[in-house]
Amino acid sequence: MKIVALVGESGTGKSHKAMNLASSKGIRYIIDDGLLIHDAKRIAGKSAKRETTRLSAVRRAIFQFDDHCKEVKEAIERVKPDQLLIIGTSNKMVQNIARNLQIGEIDEYVYIDAISTKEEIKLARETRLKHGKHVIPLPTVEIKRDFSGYFLDSVKTIIRRREHEQETEIGEKTIVRPTFSYMGRFTISNRVIIQIVEHTCHLHEAIATVQRVRLHKHEEQIKLDLELSMHYGTFIAKSAEEIQISVKEALEHMTRLHVISVNIHVKSLNFLN
Template sequence: MEIICLIGKSGTGKSYRAMQVASLYNIDCIIDDGLLIYKGRVVAGVSAKKEKTKMAAVKRAIFYEDEHRRQVKEKLNELNIDRILILATSLNMVEHITEALNLPNKYEVINIEDISTKEEIETARRQRLKEGKHVIPVPVFEIKRSFSGYFIDSIKNIIVRDNKKQNVEKTIVRPTFSYLGKFTVSETVIKNIISYIVERETDALKVDTIKLDNREEGIEVAIYVTVKGLCTLNKLAETVIKKIKEEFEHITGINIINIRFIYKDLKLR
C-alpha cells in the first residue's frame, strides 16, 4: 500500500487542499481527523472536530481509542485499497496513525507550503483563529447528522480528475473546542420557528401542539394540527415538510431526522 502524507500545522488549509492532492495522485481514500473518507463519503471513524477539548481531539485524530481504531482498520481491510492520503500536523502524527492502523511506515511527504501560497496559508490561519472554522473534505449531507447543532456551511471547488472537471463540495464546521462551536436553541424557539413556517406556507393547517424528540443526530418532530377546510393533505404535508427542513436547518444548524403531521381535528369552512 502506498501512503501519501499532507503535512502542515493546524489551521493551514490541509483539509481544504485534500481533494486537490487526492485528485493529483489518483487517491480515493483520505484519513483526516479521525475519519476514513472513501470517494467523498465518510465510511468509518468519528471526527475529532466533535470533541469538546483539544486534547480529546488529538487522541481522536491519532486513533487512540480501541473501538475507533478497530472500526477503521476493519473498513480499510474491507476496501482493500492501494493508496491512502493522510492529513497530519507532523511526521510524528503520521507515525502514530500508521502504527495505530497497521499501515506501512514508508510514505511520500507533501508539505502544505509546497501546494499553497503564503497568502492562502495566512487566510486559512486567520479563518481558524478569528472565526473558528474547520474544513472537512466531504459534502454537507455526509456529515450534518453527526454535527447537528453546530454552525455548518459549505464551499465548492472544481478539480480535474481523469481529464474531467468535477465539482467538489467541502463542509465547514465550528467545533466545540473553538470559541464558536456547538450552540443551544430552546425548545420554545424551535417550536415557534416550525409553527411559523407551517402557518406561513398554508392557511389550511392550524398548529395546535408540537412535540420534539431530541437525539444525538438531530430531532424528530411531531406536529399536531387542525385541518381547516378540504384539501389534498398528503401533497400539502409533503410540500410543507420540505420547506420546514430547508429553512429550519438553515436557520438553526439542527438536523431534522423526520417530521410527522398528526391531524387532530377537521373544521369545514
C-alpha cells in the first residue's frame, strides 16, 4: 500500500483540497481527523471535530483511543486499499497516525503550499480564525448523526478524474463549527430554542396555544416534546406532521443544531373562534 501525506498547518485548507488531490493521484481512501473515508463515505472512525476539547480532538485525530484505533485498523485490513492519503498538520502528526494504525512508512509528502496559492491559504486562515469554520470532506448526511457542533453549510465541487480528463464528478464537503474553537465554545440557550419553537408553532393556523415545550439536549443534538392546543375541526394528524417538519427546519436553519425528533402531544381542543 502506498501512503501519501498531505501536510499543512491548521487552518490552511487541507481538507478543502484533499478531494482534488486524491482524485489527481487516483487515491480513493483518505484519513482525515480520525475518519477513514472512501469515495465521500465514512468507512470507519469518528471525527475529531466532534470532540468537546482541543486535547481530545488531537488524540482522536492521531488515533490514541484504543477502540477508535482498532476500528480503523480493522477497516483498513478489510478493504485493503492500494493507496491511502493521510491529512495532518505536520510530518510528525502523519507519521504518528501511520505508526498508530500500523500501516507502514509514508511514501510521499505533499505540502499545502505546493497545491494552494498564497491567496487561498490566506483566505482559509481568515475563515478559520475569524469564523471558526472547519471543512470535513464528507457530505452532511455522513456526519450529521454524531457531530458535536453546528452545521454551517455544504459545498459541492467539481472533481476532474485523472484517467479521463473530460470526466468529472461532483464532490460534497461539509462546513462546520466544532464545539471547540479558536473563538471559544459556542452555545445557544434553551430559552432561545424554545422561543423559536413557539414562534414557528404560532405560524400554523391549526394551533390555538403552545402549552409546553420540553427540551432534551445532548451536546448539540436535541429532542423536543411539544404540548399543544389545537382548534376544533383541525385535521390533527396532518397538522401535527406539518408542525413537526416546520419546527425541525426552522431550528436547524436558525441554530444549525441537529434536531433528532419533534414529538407532538395534542392536549386539548379549542372550541372558540
